[in-house]
Amino acid sequence: MxxxxxxxxxxxxxxxxxxxxxxxxxxxxxxxxxxxxxxxxxxxxxxxxxxxxxxxxxxxxxxxxxxxxxxxxxxxxxxxxxxxxxxxxxxxxxxxxxxxxxxxxxxxxxxxxxxxxxxxxxxxxxxxxxxxxxxxxxxxxxxxxxxxxxxxxxxxxxxxxxxxxxxxxxxxxxxxxxxxxxxxxxxxxxxxxxxxxxxxxxxxxxxxxxxxxxxxxxxxxxLQWLAYPPDVARQFDPDLSDLIGYRIHRPNLGNYEGHCPSKMLRSTDANIGAVDALGDEQHALIEAYRREGLLPSVAPS
Ligand SMILES: O=C(O)CCC(=O)C(=O)O
Ligand SMILES: [Fe+2]
Incomplete structure (x- = not known):
């Protein structure tokens, strides 16, 4: 390179x-x-x-x-x-x-x-x-x-x-x-x-x-998904298809069947259940809730 x-x-x-x-x-x-x-x-x-x-x-x-x-x-x-x-x-x-x-x-x-x-x-x-x-x-x-x-x-x-x-x-x-x-x-x-x-x-x-x-x-x-439907986006390099929107925005926004849409472009796997795509903040909040039963205050301490 x-x-x-x-x-x-x-x-x-x-x-x-x-x-x-x-x-x-x-x-x-x-x-x-x-x-x-x-x-x-x-x-x-x-x-x-x-x-x-x-x-x-x-x-x-x-x-x-x-x-x-x-x-x-x-x-x-x-x-x-x-x-x-x-x-x-x-x-x-x-x-x-x-x-x-x-x-x-x-x-x-x-x-x-x-x-x-x-x-x-x-x-x-x-x-x-x-x-x-x-x-x-x-x-x-x-x-x-x-x-x-x-x-x-x-x-x-x-x-x-x-x-x-x-x-x-x-x-x-x-x-x-x-x-x-x-x-x-x-x-x-x-x-x-x-x-x-x-x-x-x-x-x-x-x-x-x-x-x-x-x-x-x-x-x-x-609307990028119409401008570049999957058959077109599949020909793009992955960074470009990510940029046009075939990439989940954490947490879980813009998913397709519970997955990052990049997966749909590149694989034919069927019957896999929805998978979370969360950021660190959501993981921390959920873990705190499971541990303590209360969500920590979001207000600055
Ligand atoms: O043509 C230009 O120079 C600006 C066009 C523009 O700002 C727009 O269409 O939103
Ligand atoms: Fe403008």
């Missing part, structure tokens, strides 16, 4: 920028040629895709998902080591594992108007119920450009620091940065960061892809 550089210091660096500013850009995260290869594989799908409908997607954009099924080049983006390390640092404290939330190719058609500013994690109403002092993040979004992203063609607008201003639905447009970048670079932003696609004032489509990751206990934006 090739000698990989130690990504931990870089992951720390990008994680602190992301938590501080609500976004960061990783220049040349992958070779531009990788973005070109993927864009090339998706170009016929872009041509074929009908325009979206609705005030959020915009009537002048094209979108489609299931990108891991459409091109073998998508995997390197979805399983980017450095980005996954950053995502795990941010979301890891709040879940047993992170999961792929969405892959979506996006074209802003020439003349498209700017998108309404929004925070992606508002799709989960529970994100508003969490104590803001806890700073729980539900989602990390990664925007990968296929064409150059410029101010003129609608590069994503991001409001730095907006993740700490949850009570302000809309912020001054002049406070937004324009995430201009080249194919191969990646824009990361938090689910709580205010952002929007810009207006495409050029004669050429602005194409790119969103890959997002969420806490593994949330319902994903794109």
């Amino acid at each position: 090739a000698n990989l550089p130690d990504i931990a210091p870089l992951a720390d660096h990008h994680t602190s920028a992301l938590l501080d500013q609500g976004y960061c850009i990783i220049p040349a995260a992958l070779p531009a040629a990788s973005a070109r290869d993927l864009a090339e594989d998706l170009s016929a799908d872009f041509e074929r895709a009908a325009a979206s409908t609705g005030p959020f997607y915009g009537n002048d954009t094209k979108r489609f998902g299931s990108l891991l099924r459409r091109s073998p080049h998508a995997q390197a983006f979805v399983q980017h080591d450095l980005i996954l390390a950053v995502v795990r640092q941010i979301l890891g404290p709040w879940c047993d594992r992170v999961a792929l939330n969405l892959t979506q190719a996006i074209e802003l058609m020439p003349g498209s108007i700017e998108q309404v500013p929004h925070r992606d994690q508002d799709m989960w109403p529970c994100s508003r119920l969490v104590d803001p002092d806890l700073h729980v993040e539900f989602l990390v979004n990664v925007m990968w450009p296929f064409t150059s992203f410029t101010r003129d063609n609608g590069a994503t607008r991001v409001w730095p620091g907006s993740h700490r201003r949850q009570d302000e639905t809309i912020l001054d447009p002049d406070e937004a940065i324009v995430a201009e970048m080249e194919p191969g670079s990646a824009l990361l932003f938090l689910g709580s960061t205010l952002h929007a696609g810009g207006a495409n004032k050029t004669d050429h489509p602005r194409r790119g892809m969103i890959v997002s990751y969420a806490l593994g206990w949330l319902k994903p934006y794109e």
